[in-house]
Amino acid sequence: MKKIFLMLLAGGLLVSCASKKDLEAALAKQKETKELLDTATVKLNACLADERASNARIEGFKEQITTLKNSNNALLSNQGDLVTLSTQGSRNLERSLESMREKDLQIRSLNDAITKKDSVTLALVTSLKSSLGNLQDEDISVNVEKGVVYISISDKLLFSSGSDKINENAKMVLGKVAKVVNDKPEIELMVEGHTDNQPISSTKFTDNWALSTARATAVTRVLQEDFNVAPKRMTAAGRSFYIPVATNDTPEGRAKNRRTRIIVLPKLDQFFDMVEKGMEEAKANAKKETEMKKN
Template sequence: MKKIIVMLLAGGLMISCASKKELDAALAKQQETQELLDTATVKLNACLADEKAAQAKLEALRDQIETLKNSNAALLNNQGDLVTLSTQGSRNLERSLESIREKDLQIRSLNDAITKKDSVTLALVTSLKSSLGNLNDEDINVNVEKGVVYISISDKLLFASGSDRINQDAKAVLGKVAKVVNDKPEIEIMIEGHTDSQPISTAKFQDNWDLSTSRANAVTRVLQDEFNVKPARMTSAGRSYYVPLASNDTAEGRAKNRRTRIIVLPKLDQFFEMVEKGMEEAKANAKKETENKN
């Protein structure tokens, strides 16, 4: 019996030892398998992450491709628009150049007209000075202001004090002026009477307005009646003492202010006709130049 018990214990011990080894081996295998699983899980997660990133990149590339396609289509459309715009721009530029050429020619025409007018003015001044001769500058003066010719004749040469009767000797001077005016039908004249500021009140003249106007009328009548200047070419005006040349506080100043002034007026309608004609010629020439270039 003891022998049986000993044998059973020995067998149990052997079984126990055998089971522990297998268990340890199984546990070791399990641990190894778990490590492999963990490693595989990590790799799988990494692959999933890479796949997700690749998918996002693919979508981004697809979006970029679509954008490029749209841009390319837009560029192709714009290219056609640009060709149209380029053609239109070329036409606009040509029209602008034509306008500039026309304006340039118009300016030249205007300058030519002004130069011609200045030449006429210079010739008129030369004729007047030559006709009047070496008269005292204090008695008669010819000058140009802003393109207008002025002939200023002193009061003492034309009239007695307080009178509107022209001195006989002064008529010779008016005759010389009339000759130049009659030789140049393209001009008109204005006769202005000027006085000093000394008050006057007589049976004939109420004040300096009356005196200056009456003197201007007297010169106008002499030019018309005795020297055949056409009345339609003349204007008579009295300026009283309101346009002085010098101070009325001195005798010398008052003497300068007592004068009759003949203003030579070019016929502006003729001048503007000349300018308008030049403008029309400039426009026609500009158009002709454009047609020749095309």
């Protein structure tokens, strides 16, 4: 009887160990799948940008076809002055072709700018995940939505309940974010504070608006004072409880809604400068090609 009991106990321990290994393997597979999903999201955004550029080119071609048809109709309806109309039609055709070349080059320039932006986004996500890789998913996550990088940090990691004072242990996390940010001066940050819908009223905070704004400001202050992130690159915003990511009807949902979100943005003025420069170069190149064809 004693031998049978010992055999059953050993078998149970083996099953327990096997289950734990299966769970660890499943968690590792889940993390790998999530990283692949984020990478696929960035690539999807690039494909969508290509589609938009192609549609714009098609519309441009349609406009040129209409112009050419109008020129042709004008030639046919005025045969009495054939020489004059032929000359005018030739000029219209040249202008139409020049315009088509210009639009084509401009669309290519815009597509190149978008592709460059998406490449920067993918590199940023890779750097952040590498830096923050040892943290639990429920405490911090890095996601890409519509080409924008979001870092979401749970309040249990950053703050005590009802407080805007950042925990000392949380500064390690913000330091890792700051290192990536400081290595990429072409990006800016918006720090958003979010709460659940439970009312708060204290001597320091009159409501959730005040609490969420104070927490966002506290994060930007630590990034500036402790990790030398330039303040002109940051914006602090309180969002109260009006943008939940889960239901506020359960404790688990409210815990997910209490968070600080860091939105990583490219400097839009630099992006648009790059687009504008590409457009000007496209226009100049189109005119140059037209002159070369005339000669």
